[in-house]
Amino acid sequence: MADVARRAGVSMATASRALSNHPHVAAGTRARVLAAAEQLSYVISPEASRLAGGATGRVAVVVPHLSRWFFGALLDGLESVLRAADLDVLLYHVGDAADRRDFFQRLPARRKVDAVVVLGMPVHDEERARLELMGVHIVAAGGQVENYPSVSIDDLAAGRQAVDHLILLGHRRIGMIAAVDPAEPGWPEGPGRTLAYRAALAGAGLPADPELEVTVEWGGRHGAEAMERLLSLREPPTAVYAHSDEVALGAMRTLRRAGLRIPADMSVVGIDDHPMAELADLTTVAQPVHDQGVRAGRMLLELLAGGSDTEGVSVPTRLVVRGSTGPPRS
Amino acid sequence: MADVARRAGVSMATASRALSNHPHVAAGTRARVLAAAEQLSYVISPEASRLAGGATGRVAVVVPHLSRWFFGALLDGLESVLRAADLDVLLYHVGDAADRRDFFQRLPARRKVDAVVVLGMPVHDEERARLELMGVHIVAAGGQVENYPSVSIDDLAAGRQAVDHLILLGHRRIGMIAAVDPAEPGWPEGPGRTLAYRAALAGAGLPADPELEVTVEWGGRHGAEAMERLLSLREPPTAVYAHSDEVALGAMRTLRRAGLRIPADMSVVGIDDHPMAELADLTTVAQPVHDQGVRAGRMLLELLAGGSDTEGVSVPTRLVVRGSTGPPRS
DNA sequence: GGCGTGCCTGGAAACGCTTGCAGAGTTCAG
DNA sequence: CTGAACTCTGCAAGCGTTTCCAGGCACGCC
Numbered sequence: 001m002a003d004v005a006r007r008a009g010v011s012m013a014t015a016s017r018a019l020s021n022h023p024h025v026a027a028g029t030r031a032r033v034l035a036a037a038e039q040l041s042y043v044i045s046p047e048a049s050r051l052a053g054g055a056t057g058r059v060a061v062v063v064p065h066l067s068r069w070f071f072g073a074l075l076d077g078l079e080s081v082l083r084a085a086d087l088d089v090l091l092y093h094v095g096d097a098a099d100r101r102d103f104f105q106r107l108p109a110r111r112k113v114d115a116v117v118v119l120g121m122p123v124h125d126e127e128r129a130r131l132e133l134m135g136v137h138i139v140a141a142g143g144q145v146e147n148y149p150s151v152s153i154d155d156l157a158a159g160r161q162a163v164d165h166l167i168l169l170g171h172r173r174i175g176m177i178a179a180v181d182p183a184e185p186g187w188p189e190g191p192g193r194t195l196a197y198r199a200a201l202a203g204a205g206l207p208a209d210p211e212l213e214v215t216v217e218w219g220g221r222h223g224a225e226a227m228e229r230l231l232s233l234r235e236p237p238t239a240v241y242a243h244s245d246e247v248a249l250g251a252m253r254t255l256r257r258a259g260l261r262i263p264a265d266m267s268v269v270g271i272d273d274h275p276m277a278e279l280a281d282l283t284t285v286a287q288p289v290h291d292q293g294v295r296a297g298r299m300l301l302e303l304l305a306g307g308s309d310t311e312g313v314s315v316p317t318r319l320v321v322r323g324s325t326g327p328p329r330s
Numbered sequence: 331m332a333d334v335a336r337r338a339g340v341s342m343a344t345a346s347r348a349l350s351n352h353p354h355v356a357a358g359t360r361a362r363v364l365a366a367a368e369q370l371s372y373v374i375s376p377e378a379s380r381l382a383g384g385a386t387g388r389v390a391v392v393v394p395h396l397s398r399w400f401f402g403a404l405l406d407g408l409e410s411v412l413r414a415a416d417l418d419v420l421l422y423h424v425g426d427a428a429d430r431r432d433f434f435q436r437l438p439a440r441r442k443v444d445a446v447v448v449l450g451m452p453v454h455d456e457e458r459a460r461l462e463l464m465g466v467h468i469v470a471a472g473g474q475v476e477n478y479p480s481v482s483i484d485d486l487a488a489g490r491q492a493v494d495h496l497i498l499l500g501h502r503r504i505g506m507i508a509a510v511d512p513a514e515p516g517w518p519e520g521p522g523r524t525l526a527y528r529a530a531l532a533g534a535g536l537p538a539d540p541e542l543e544v545t546v547e548w549g550g551r552h553g554a555e556a557m558e559r560l561l562s563l564r565e566p567p568t569a570v571y572a573h574s575d576e577v578a579l580g581a582m583r584t585l586r587r588a589g590l591r592i593p594a595d596m597s598v599v600g601i602d603d604h605p606m607a608e609l610a611d612l613t614t615v616a617q618p619v620h621d622q623g624v625r626a627g628r629m630l631l632e633l634l635a636g637g638s639d640t641e642g643v644s645v646p647t648r649l650v651v652r653g654s655t656g657p658p659r660s
Numbered sequence: 661g662g663c664g665t666g667c668c669t670g671g672a673a674a675c676g677c678t679t680g681c682a683g684a685g686t687t688c689a690g
Numbered sequence: 691c692t693g694a695a696c697t698c699t700g701c702a703a704g705c706g707t708t709t710c711c712a713g714g715c716a717c718g719c720c
Contacts, residue, residue, distance in 0.1 A: 048706030050377040067402035076396035091419045220609045253609045279550045279583045378676035
């Protein structure tokens with residue numbers, strides 16, 4: 001930077017101000033500095049910059065699961081806008097509550113990032129407060145809409161789209177496979193998607209049968225087990241609503257093995273529109289995952305640029321009817 | 331750090347040396363310093379450290395695709411060992427050749443990382459040379475074994491396991507759906523897995539029919555299209571070998587829609603052991619994806635610790651027979 | 661014409677760590 | 691018993707920026 005300053009005929013102080021877009025720098029001077037920097041193909045050292053009190057140019061992204069499509073897609077969208085803004089992405093995988101505590105405890109210690117984006121998990125108020133206190137912005141995506149910057153779908157609405165679809169087809173006895181994340185006790189989807197199920201039934205005047213609600217861990221395999229439980233009921237349902245496509249896909253495998261036909265013997269609907277859903281002909285409620293990542297990224301950029309604290313936004317979902325749902329066999 | 335030094339009753343110089351594992355520090359002193367650091371929950375500032383000439387404690391991970399299971403799993407394994415070693419992961423998504431060039435051009439500018447891990451892509455010699463010149467180590471995983479630090483499967487062997495399985499079942503006319511990555515011209519899987527197919531046929535004395543080899547872009551949808559092409563042949567195969575499970579799953583969807591039974595009318599085998607393969611009852615050649623990430627991480631740690639340059643290692647694959655393959659209908 | 665007001669700019673002190681250099685002990689061979 | 695060779699530790703000089711504080715200057719108003 002000293003070279004740049006010299007070449008531009010100014011002091012380092014001025015050069016710094018010109019480069020970091022500070023006010024109170026004459027237009028001519030700034031231009032000269034920028035030109036000099038350009039010629040010397042000079043790029044600022046983030047280390048030194050940060051050390052002296054500037055920004056790090058880095059954003060931490062916290063993910064609970066790395067190998068699930070949902071989080072990958074979210075990350076994909078997010079990364080694209082962050083990279084375009086010349087921000088580096090620091091990836092943190094927090095598998096369980098311990099990891100999480102660890103993360104929120106250590107991160108602020110020595111400020112490594114300017115902001116953090118939390119994917120697919122709610123952020124506790126206390127954690128939020130702590131980060132904001134240190135001037136680290138925070139945005140959430142793919143979790144639940146809260147009154148802080150976040151973007152996600154409306155689980156209640158999505159769930160209703162799925163269940164109402166089954167009801168509309170004429171199903172009167174509908175099972176639900178609820179998925180919970182073992183690592184994350186307060187998983188937000190659970191409540192919303194479960195509530196949607198109950199509300200839809202109630203709305204249609206259908207009786208609520210606790211037997212029809214089975215809760216398992218997230219994942220295809222568990223979805224398969226849940227379906228077995230449902231099939232073993234004295235009076236099995238004629239349709240199943242799964243909290244996610246992976247779970248639904250697992251359920252379909254059980255049905256296939258049991259020799260039942262889909263949708264003739266059993267309708268299945270999921271949520272997400274996982275790429276596999278199309279291949280398996282699974283009816284589902286599509287959510288714009290990649291887009292949620294993008295929006296979260298933009299929201300963060302705005303915050304970083306000094307924008308005011310936004311509220312959470314909710315993106316729309318859309319029912320995608322495929323071959324896994326149909327009217328019940330009379 | 332000054333606090334830590336004071337608490338441990340040593341100078342900052344000694345504290346620094348103790349913390350960064352330098353030689354010439356008495357065991358007792360080091361222990362005292364570490365204890366003090368622990369108590370104060372002190373973590374070193376990478377910025378300052380790097381500024382003063384130390385390491386950054388950061389590793390760049392380069393991924394071509396974020397939302398594919400394979401890369402997610404790889405990343406998962408890698409991240410776990412890196413995090414355990416207190417290294418931060420800087421994520422870079424390089425979608426196409428332009429991104430890639432950009433990455434390798436900009437990264438070394440101001441040294442942001444101590445090392446880079448490239449996932450699922452080969453590293454060109456020139457890129458490798460450039461990084462090593464700057465003292466940045468490099469490791470590859472999930473790509474092709476090369477004579478530089480890398481870990482991956484033996485595509486040739488994996489392909490043979492798959493095709494030989496079909497041959498053993500009695501198939502004489504076997505199709506191949508080769509998948510290429512549009513973004514990565516020199517995709518390494520292609521050659522190895524294709525060669526395996528040809529070698530297996532030749533080994534069994536079966537004729538090579540170019541019609542039976544169809545090449546498509548990676549992905550379930552394209553796998554489905556490829557299967558259509560194969561089915562429209564004058565003399566369709568009785569079994570199909572797909573370069574990856576996603577592609578195979580796509581092919582299965584086409585078969586299902588065409589009303590063909592699996593495996594009675596057509597056997598299908600893939601490679602990867604994608605979680606969905608189990609749900610779809612797909613026979614496949616399993617590769618330890620997560621483990622490859624772990625190994626790559628360990629390899630990197632060794633390199634960072636001053637270990638000598640390792641050669642590439644290849645991890646074993648295993649045929650997993652499920653319901654999608656069976657003898658041909660005589 | 662004098663003087664208060666802003667706008668620019670430069671000097672210099674951090675920021676938190678690493679490391680070359682040198683001094684003080686310690687050990688060990690001659 | 692002496693000197694050489696080590697091992698361990700402290701001092702202080704940076705590393706590349708930012709920012710606080712002041713000084714200079716031009717401008718406009720009384």
